[in-house]
Amino acid sequence: MKINIVGPGNMGRAIATRALAGGHGVCVVHPDPDPARTLAEELKQRFPDSQSDWAASVEPADITVLALWYDAALQIARSAGAALAGQVLVDICNPIDVSTMDGRVTPPDSSAAEEIQRIVGTEVKVVKAFNTTFASLLTAGEGHNFPLDVLIAGDDSAAKDKVADLVLSGAMRPLDVGPLRRARELEAMGFLHIAIQQPLQLNWHSSIKILH
Template identity: 45%
Template sequence: MSSISFIGLGTMVHAIATRAVAGGNTVEVLGRDSAKAEGLAAALGGGATAGTFGTVPAGDIVVLAVPYTSAVSVVARYGDALAGKVIIDITNTFDADATGLVTPDGTSGAQEIANAAPASAHVVKAFNTVFGHVIAQGRPLDVFFAGDDARAKASVSAFVESLGLRPLDVGGLEMARWLEGVGPLLMGLARHGVGSFDVALSVDIAD
């Protein structure tokens, strides 16, 4: 199993971390509100702990679960504390009405985060294509991910499997922009094509 630190205390953290604890992973949560972090760790159980925001995360894998608008500044604040870590970027980069992306053409939020991280850290884009409340339902889901480092991707893949989810590799980190584009697609599908946010994308592999 994996050692995971979550930076952030929101709905996605609660959903992923709950499944992480159930899957036998070691879990640490970190946030600016230390009391909230301690409360979340207690609610998760399974030996989950609350770390100190801004210090070296205990986990080999660090899940960056903060809004896109603050992600680069949070990574910059951590600086060398993230050296050697696998950073899972779960941020969404869509605009206010969720119909487009705010990142410039040809790049992605994940690539911006990678540029801000220490050279020895490896960023993998994952989890932004699934809604937190759907993850919390406990059903099997597909998790699409992208990254440039094979070992980092193998670590993320094993972590995803420990959650009872299916990891699907879409390629290098340049593919993160297309994963981020799934955000508006999902929002549009939920609002118009399905009429519910209890929706997830999956791949049907033909025999």
Template identity: 30%
Template sequence: MKIGVLGTGVVGETIGAKLVALGHEVKISGRAPVNDKAIAWAAKVGAKASYGTFAEAAAFAELVFNCTKGEGAVDAVRAAREGLSGKILVDVTNPLDFSAGFPPTLFVSGTDSLGERIQREVPEAKVVKALNTINCNVMVDPARLGGASDVFVSGNDAEAKATVSRFLCEQFGWKEVVDLGDITTARGTESYLPLWIRLMSALKTADFNVKLVRS
């Protein structure tokens, strides 16, 4: 499958490398037409990895992951808008504001979310918020944890959510995907980040996740 990844940070590179290892063709992407670091990364990952602009990655792909930093997420999807039309955009971003240092706050919360802003920016794309509650090493390898845990999806298109849920299970090895509802439920998973950050500090590792326990 041809997959586009917006963002050349550690999340984009981790997801990109996993997808190439699974046999997919992956174009990671940034704002600039040339990004020497990302081009070198793609060369190292293998022949099925390449680098392009946000617009080129979206045009190339059948499925797109948005792994940009939160502050650049809306700009990135705006640049990729034409290529995203009709496609599923898995939005992994979080609205983290590090401008006052650590711990970060959220630059959007309450009655809006970054997932909703992105869906409004590219109404022709099917945005599925997913994976934003987990460190990237766990995103692509949930079995590295000492037991099954949960991942959540939010989005307005039921078929797109089902496709992404199947993809997460079949490709990344997730056992259970919890459908929270429409894209407004991204407010929930994004709002969890301040707890995730405190848990990371208390547990002294990013290698963790939560499992829902029910009656």
């Protein structure tokens, strides 16, 4: 598959690493060419036999990942809606109030993923995933000798299957947790996971694991 990674930050780098490790092609998307080109070249050096490129705007792809903070993800949803038509759009963000880092900014009866779905319309299949995984472990694809669990929510089963294939190919375990409205609980879980890092001295090296 071809995977657009919108955002050249830590999470964008980590998800791109998993995608390339799984044999997929990656295009790093950012309006500023310097960070996008830099990450694409870094990935090409690490995976010389894989396809990694960069672009200033969203191009046709099998999956587009919004590896962005909530406000930036909303901006891309508004500006690139037409370009995203027919694609699977993965929202990874935790919509935290960045001014206080205490609480979420989405309406109580919604989620970041649902707000993005509302903006882009039904031609785009929004899936929530990766918001409960941290970049440090995601880069490696495992934590403490366990494969990472990637919790997935969405209303379109075929779209979730594509994301699950991406997760599996990167040596992780996809877990379908239900419809897109389950993103509300995933984002609450993501916020709690972030909030406990300092008091529990986890240093961003913890993961959420379902054992059964």
